[in-house]
Amino acid sequence: MYQRTAGFYKMDAAKIGRGWHEMGPIRPPSEGRDASLLLRVTRNCPWNRCEFCATYKNERYSVRTVDEVKADLEVVQGLAEELRSASWRLGFAGAVGEEIVLAVINSNPEIYSRQHNDAELVHARLHSLANVANWLATGAKTVFLQDGNSPQIRTVDLVAVLNYIKEMFPAVERITSYARSKTIARKSFEEILQLRQAGLSRLHIGLESGCNEVLMAVKKGVTAEEHVMAGKKTKEAGITLSEYLMPGLGGKKWSEKHALESARVLSEIDPDFIRLRTLIPRRGTPLYERMLAGEFEPLTEDEMVEEIGLFVENLDCHAYLVSDQMSNLLWEVEGRLPEDKPKILATIRNYLQMPLSARLKVQLERRLSSYLAVYGQLAEKVAAKVELAAESLQKEAPDAPGKVKDALDALKQAFI
Ligand code: SF4
Incomplete structure (x- = not known):
């Protein structure tokens, strides 16, 4: 090299x-x-x-x-x-x-x-x-600015950091950071404005859900009301706002409410970007353990797409909706709202109206290509499951849905 x-x-x-x-x-x-x-x-x-x-x-x-x-x-x-x-x-x-x-x-x-x-x-x-x-x-x-919540530090210190970046690198045009809504909600508007004036130009906030039951169940440590407060404050201060939504986070129990309340909260905030991060329960997390114990029932791929459809249908804002992460099945669910809403909903409808075998094929192909994009080649165990699923699909065997699910689980665990 x-x-x-x-x-x-x-x-x-x-x-x-x-x-x-x-x-x-x-x-x-x-x-x-x-x-x-x-x-x-x-x-x-x-x-x-x-x-x-x-x-x-x-x-x-x-x-x-x-x-x-x-x-x-x-x-x-x-x-x-x-x-x-x-x-x-x-x-x-x-x-x-x-x-x-x-x-x-x-x-x-x-x-x-x-x-x-x-x-x-x-x-x-x-x-x-x-x-x-x-x-x-x-x-x-x-x-x-890394890591998970830079605005947590004293505003005066973050302003000093921002000023120094500008002093050292006057050509820098954009300074961005992750932030928690709780932190932004707690800071005064004047503080957020000071950050903007010092050069903080974009915040990435993990909304995950606008539904209080879901937020509470996953211990997000923030309420829907605080999400709204933080989002509005950020926008009012002139900071570009990227909100991250996690489809599937409510499981089967809260799916509908998760979609509707998230649409309501995001419509109220009216962020610049909404980024979809479909839930894939990750090994070693408390949610994964709850799933194994039968206390959290995850959505299937199709239910997830339906939930996103319900969410988009009820969204009333001007954000740019993006599916820019491989956890999402339908990468083409993307566009400027409200004008691209019919196109996005048509994409979702077209997928859901396909015959089951075609939907399973899309699922397998998409998850496989995401995996290969990261690893280049399949690990032996994963390859075996993918092969079995592909064979079942080709023969249109009755066990194809189960085999595809096994393959998808193996593929998805690898790239989250
Ligand atoms: S998702 Fe939660 S735990 Fe993870 S970095 Fe964000 S605030 Fe922290």
């Missing part, structure tokens, strides 16, 4: 300090694959009790000091300068691509080689270099 290089470039070690900046585990897909600079402001999630979420389980929440985050930004600035000057020196006119990254790595073994450093440090430096390089390659315009 490190064979092909554009030439030699010795880095100025003083400029890049320790050579890495801290990053958390996740960012929304809309922040692009590494296109945003990832900047860790807090570690993990201060709530960490949602029954369906495994992202930060067993990880302790902590706040990074403003000085720590500023120090990271200085490292990023040093790396960015070094990558750009390597590019100019090696004849790439400032453009930063794979050749430049490889040249920098190969020319600086005392920084990037395991012969000179422990493996963890090398990993952190390479990870950081890749994030900064990808960020530069895509114009260095967006920054994503």
Whole structure:
């Protein structure tokens, strides 16, 4: 991998300090694959009790000091300068691509080689270099604040971080973060406005549901009313708002109410984006345990599509609806509301009106292609189940629905 290089470039070690900046585990897909600079402001999630979420389980929440985050930004600035000057020196006119990254790595073994450093440090430096390089390659315009709920820290501290980002990188156009509705609802409007004025331009909020029974059952720690309050405050302050809805979170018991109440709450908030994240109960989570104990009855693929249809039908807002995650079966459920509502509903209706065998085929093909997009090839056990399902489907055997379900369960567990 490190064979092909554009030439030699010795880095100025003083400029890049320790050579890495801290990053958390996740960012929304809309922040692009590494296109945003990832900047860790807090570690993990201060709530960490949602029954369906495994992202930060067993990880302790902590706040990074403003000085720590500023120090990271200085490292990023040093790396960015070094990558750009390597590019100019090696004849790439400032453009930063794979050749430049490889040249920098190969020319600086005392920084990037395991012969000179422990493996963890090398990993952190390479990870950081890749994030900064990808960020530069895509114009260095967006920054994503990690982890689960950055506005949890004192507003004055977050404003200081935002100001420093702008000071260090005046060309940055968008700074975004995950947030909990509870946190935003608790802050005053003036505080949210201060964040906006300091440069916070987009919040990603996990609504999950607008139904209080569902929110309570999954221990979301927020009410539908607080969701509305937080959403409206965010929009009023001029911050772009992305709300995440989790179809299926109410199981069979609350499916209808989950769809109707979520539509009501999101219509009231009128966010800029609604992003669908279909529930796939994840091993090791309390919800998964409840499902095994028979206390939570998950929806089938078809019931899930019906629930989304009911939700969209009752939605009355101007959001852009997106299915940008592989947990969703029908990726084409997407469009600007209200004008694309008929098109979205037609997509859902067309799917539901297909014969059972055709629907099962769609389910198997879609889940398989999502799996392959992540892993490239099927694990042995999963492959066996997929083969059995495909065979049953081809023969139109009566056990085809059961076999397809087994295959889907195996495929879905792998990519969540
Ligand atoms: S608030 Fe978000 S990150 Fe925290 S536990 Fe809930 S879903 Fe997970």
